[in-house]
Amino acid sequence: MTTPVYVTGMSVAAPNGLGLERFWDGLLAGRSGIAPLTRFDVQRFPATLAGQITDFEAREHLPGRLLPQTDVSTRLALVTADWALADAKVDPSELTDYDMGVVTSNAAGGFEFTHREFQKLWSIGSQAVSVYESFAWFYAVNTGQISIRHGMRGPSSALVAEQAGGLDAVGHARRTVRRGTALMVTGGVDSAFDPWGWVSQIASGRVSRAVDPARAYLPFDASACGYVPGEGGAVLVLEDAAAARARGVQRVHGEIAGYASTFDPPADSGRPPGLRRAAEMALADAGIQAGEVDVVFADALGVAASDAAEAEAIRGLFGPNEVPVTAPKSLYGRLYSGGGPTDLVTALLSIRDGVIPATAGTADVPADYGIDLVCGTPRSAPVRTALVLARGLWGFNAAVVVRGVNDSLEKETYR
Incomplete structure (x- = not known):
């Protein structure tokens, strides 16, 4: 028999709501986060609409030393992980470091960060490139930064995948808990809203070219014309049932069954x-x-x-x-x-x-x-x-x- 693996904490950073309850309220109210992309000039591109997070200020949530070394996707991942741990009422400093691990999925890596540094390399020279380019672009950086921030030294990994990858990360985290790691932080966060990142997304030919946000992304509709790319994601805290009980957890969101x-x-x-x-x-x-x-x-x-x-x-x-x-x-x-x-x-x-x-x-x-x-x-x-x-x-x-x-x-x- 296997012990259940519970979701004891979770949070979201999405274009229509930052944080669990604001996101949920937005969904139930039908609040859309799809609008013209404003992070750069998209008028010369065939697709112009995106699910862009516009109300996130990283400096309000993270120490200044982290800002020069992180891409927007990593900043979102760090803050969402903080929120999820708070929701689980976890203080990682009170737990054994090797009993906590992290597994995240990432499809794009630090696109905006690395392309900015490439532009410096080509236009100014190598001396202008940030030393943090050595890891800020990397697909595993969200896992690494979350684990460093919270002192989580248990089994950790990163999955490089697209839409299915976030579920794979959760499945892998569940497997890791069942193998004996008491607590896992898992999920996925992505962002690729710089010019090169945008081109890489619309190159698939499946991105909607509609200009009306209300008609741009119509799943299962007879008028479906593609999807709208978004940024953000979710982080969950998974725990073994016995470990959660020993920690004094009184409420769980559900089971990864x-x-x-x-x-x-x-x-x-x-x-x-x-x-x-x-x-x-x-x-x-x-x-x-x-x-x-x-x-x-x-x-x-x-x-x-x-x-x-x-x-x-x-x-x-x-x-x-x-x-x-x-x-x-x-x-x-x-x-x-x-x-x-x-x-x-x-x-x-x-x-x-x-x-x-x-x-x-x-x-x-x-x-x-x-x-x-x-x-x-x-x-x-x-x-x-x-x-x-x-x-x-x-x-x-x-x-x-x-x-x-x-x-x-x-x-x-x-x-």
């Missing part, structure tokens, strides 16, 4: 994509049947062919229109490695409050999709178990099952 990942076969293989298989394996890992899932948080690319394929996977697993489906990321954009963890946080808030946030903007779902997409306004419903799906570039798929737990850890059950 199941996880699985798959890889799509070659397009010409004749075999189906791997998303449904990832979902089935995650449900099996959680020890539940499809009928026990109360809501699915979809990957929701906003590209017709991809949406149809995901709808087919959901419909095939649950049956036509048998489970509510939602994609609240239409309010803030796809956050790459931050997307999956943000959906996990949202799912846990849905379990807490018994409400499913809506898929903003989407209104015309093709009948042959056969999914019960929550549109227009949030839907009140008892939510005990949620399935979160994510797909990344080049065929990566991940699925995580989260479920509610009893308020008291003394009532925990083992499976």
Whole structure:
């Protein structure tokens, strides 16, 4: 039997809300974070809308010595980790350093930082390049900076992946807890809103070129025209149930009950994509049947062919229109490695409050999709178990099952 792994703390930094409750309130109110990108002049680019965080001042949250050595994505990750630890009521200085670890996912690295330093190299010379360029660009920097800041010397790692990577990081953190590390900080945060980073995103051909923020990102809609890139993400604190009880934890957000990942076969293989298989394996890992899932948080690319394929996977697993489906990321954009963890946080808030946030903007779902997409306004419903799906570039798929737990850890059950 395995002990449950609980989410004891979590927080979010998203374009429509910084911090857990502000983000949640924004989702339920339909507050959008999608607007014209203002970090540089985008008028000469074919895509101009983004989910940009505009109300974050790093110097208000971090010591000045960290600012010269960090990219915006690392600053967001550090602050979100601080918030998540505070939510868990964890003081890392009171715990054994080797009993705490960090695993994050990152798709872009420190894009803005490194491109700024490259510009100095080419225009001024090597003497102008920051010494911090040696690590500030690196994909593992968020894991490293969080672990250094909080003295976490236990098993730590970084996953380089796109949208599916954030769920993979959570799955790896859960595995690490089960192997004996008492507490893990995990999640994903991304930002690539400098000119080169923007070009790298729109080069996929899947970024929306719409100019109306309300019509730019319409997952599962007949008028879907691509997705809107966003920045930010979420961080969660995972703990072994016994360790959390020993620490005196009185409240948990939920359990990471199941996880699985798959890889799509070659397009010409004749075999189906791997998303449904990832979902089935995650449900099996959680020890539940499809009928026990109360809501699915979809990957929701906003590209017709991809949406149809995901709808087919959901419909095939649950049956036509048998489970509510939602994609609240239409309010803030796809956050790459931050997307999956943000959906996990949202799912846990849905379990807490018994409400499913809506898929903003989407209104015309093709009948042959056969999914019960929550549109227009949030839907009140008892939510005990949620399935979160994510797909990344080049065929990566991940699925995580989260479920509610009893308020008291003394009532925990083992499976």
